[in-house]
Amino acid sequence: MQFKRFQMRYLTSFFILVNLFSLGCLSESDQKTNLYNDLVLGRNYFDSGHLVSETQTLPGYLEKITFQIEGGAPDVEIYYRTGNLAELDVNNHLNTSWSTAAQLQINALDIQGNAFIQFAVKENDFTHLKKLSWMFESAFSHFFKSSWVAREEWHARLPKKDISTWGQEWNSFAIHHTAGQAASSLKAVQNVQNYHMDANKWSDAGYHFLLGNDGKIYEGRSLLFQGADVKGHNAYTVGIVALGCFDEKECDGTKNPLVTKMTKPLLHAFGDLIGLLAHKKNLTEITVSNVKGHLQFSGAKTVCPGNIIMNYLDDIIAIAKETLKQLKLMAA
Numbered sequence: 001m002q003f004k005r006f007q008m009r010y011l012t013s014f015f016i017l018v019n020l021f022s023l024g025c026l027s028e029s030d031q032k033t034n035l036y037n038d039l040v041l042g043r044n045y046f047d048s049g050h051l052v053s054e055t056q057t058l059p060g061y062l063e064k065i066t067f068q069i070e071g072g073a074p075d076v077e078i079y080y081r082t083g084n085l086a087e088l089d090v091n092n093h094l095n096t097s098w099s100t101a102a103q104l105q106i107n108a109l110d111i112q113g114n115a116f117i118q119f120a121v122k123e124n125d126f127t128h129l130k131k132l133s134w135m136f137e138s139a140f141s142h143f144f145k146s147s148w149v150a151r152e153e154w155h156a157r158l159p160k161k162d163i164s165t166w167g168q169e170w171n172s173f174a175i176h177h178t179a180g181q182a183a184s185s186l187k188a189v190q191n192v193q194n195y196h197m198d199a200n201k202w203s204d205a206g207y208h209f210l211l212g213n214d215g216k217i218y219e220g221r222s223l224l225f226q227g228a229d230v231k232g233h234n235a236y237t238v239g240i241v242a243l244g245c246f247d248e249k250e251c252d253g254t255k256n257p258l259v260t261k262m263t264k265p266l267l268h269a270f271g272d273l274i275g276l277l278a279h280k281k282n283l284t285e286i287t288v289s290n291v292k293g294h295l296q297f298s299g300a301k302t303v304c305p306g307n308i309i310m311n312y313l314d315d316i317i318a319i320a321k322e323t324l325k326q327l328k329l330m331a332a
């Protein structure tokens with residue numbers, strides 16, 4: 001099958017048209033592609049009569065995917081395909097085939113083990129389509145509601161293909177600080193991902209979760225993949241980082257940023273997240289032996305996550321234990 005990058009084709013034709021006709025009278029097909037470009041944030045392309053969204057990585061503990069269609073014909077057909085990122089070849093081609101979404105809701109439990117999902121609509125159906133969007137519902141979005149910031153929301157880049165799934169079952173949590181200035185923003189999270197992927201040459205952001213001091217929980221590397229945050233211990237640890245600098249010695253406002261203060265929302269974000277993860281993973285206990293600061297792991301030469309967060313480690317563990325207890329009671 002031949003695939004073409006929609007964006008390049010669109011941009012080229014757009015600039016030619018703008019140059020030739022200053023009034024900008026686009027052909028009907030260009031008006032159409034302009035509309036579709038807006039539909040999925042410009043990250044789409046055509047594949048054999050399908051308008052295909054950019055590949056998305058699946059969040060861990062995915063429960064449901066809901067499509068939302070505005071202005072589509074009643075018989076609009078939505079397609080999806082899933083697989084592992086390694087199946088993507090250099091030109092974004094996939095080896096997997098399309099399935100029709102029989103209803104506009106897919107029970108995603110059966111695709112939990114796969115790494116990516118793509119969505120598409122058939123070209124015949126574009127005439128009335130105004131908006132196609134989708135929403136992942138996961139254990140995290142259900143629990144954290146508006147505090148949860150999914151990868152699509154902070155405009156995460158796709159991971160590289162060499163990203164690896166877990167070498168073993170994870171059972172521990174590693175706590176970090178970014179040692180940066182920003183305490184919570186989409187830009188701060190994008191900066192972490194860019195630094196890890198471009199400077200460090202890693203496959204994605206190293207951490208699984210990034211927390212803001214406003215209580216926001218940003219989805220980092222999908223929980224389907226092993227992290228890159230504690231050298232020698234990545235195979236069994238979930239990496240959780242607080243945005244900001246939490247070490248009173250290092251963060252003195254000279255060569256490092258100023259100290260970020262611990263807040264109640266951040267403390268609860270840490271505790272609730274660890275409690276929820278322990279519940280989903282059926283961990284029976286949360287203790288100082290499976291919730292540790294980065295510096296406590298053998299071989300670590302760092303002050304991360306800083307003395308301020310380390311001072312609150314017992315409080316984080318206490319909140320996590322209580323959250324786990326409540327979740328277990330609710331599930332019983």
Ligand SMILES: [Zn+2]
Pocket residue numbers: 175176177229294302304305
């Ligand atoms: Zn660290």
